[in-house]
Every structure is written in structure tokens, then in C-alpha cells.
Amino acid sequence: MYYxxxxxxxxxxxxxxxxxxxxxxxxxxxxxxxxxxxxTRKPLDLIFYEAFINKFDALRRERYFKTTKEKxxxxxxxxxxxxxxxx
Numbered sequence: 001m002y003y004x005x006x007x008x009x010x011x012x013x014x015x016x017x018x019x020x021x022x023x024x025x026x027x028x029x030x031x032x033x034x035x036x037x038x039x040t041r042k043p044l045d046l047i048f049y050e051a052f053i054n055k056f057d058a059l060r061r062e063r064y065f066k067t068t069k070e071k072x073x074x075x076x077x078x079x080x081x082x083x084x085x086x087x
Contacts, residue, residue: 002058
């Protein structure tokens, strides 16, 4: 399986969107500081993910989530669920 996921920083509430084949391992890597883009924003909570059978579909969804329009939609969709305030 291939996963597209959304993490929320406990420090600043900002979101991070990523792609992986091993969701548990990737979350551990983010929270241990091994990912430079989230290193200063840890700890991070997994607040949303989608699973795909096809790698191409998952990568396309990740790119879509990272567009400005979708970031606004994602924040609105997840606001009440997790206290998300900004992308």
C-alpha cells in the first residue's frame, strides 16, 4: 500500500503533507527529527491519511494536497477535528 498523510505540529499547528509506503516508520522518522522539513516542528500528530494500491495515484494525491487551493480546503475540512488553524 501507498499512503498520503497529513501531520499537524504540536508546536505551531501547521500541517505537513507527505507520501510513504510505511506510515508507522515514517511517523517515527518525523518525530525523531530525521526529516529536515519537520525537524523544528516536532512533535507531530498524524491527523489524516489515505491509502492507495497504486503508487502513481498516491503521488498525484500528494501533489494535489500541496496546492494552495487544496491546502485551504484541507484546513477547513480538518479544523474542527484537530484544531488546525493554518497550512
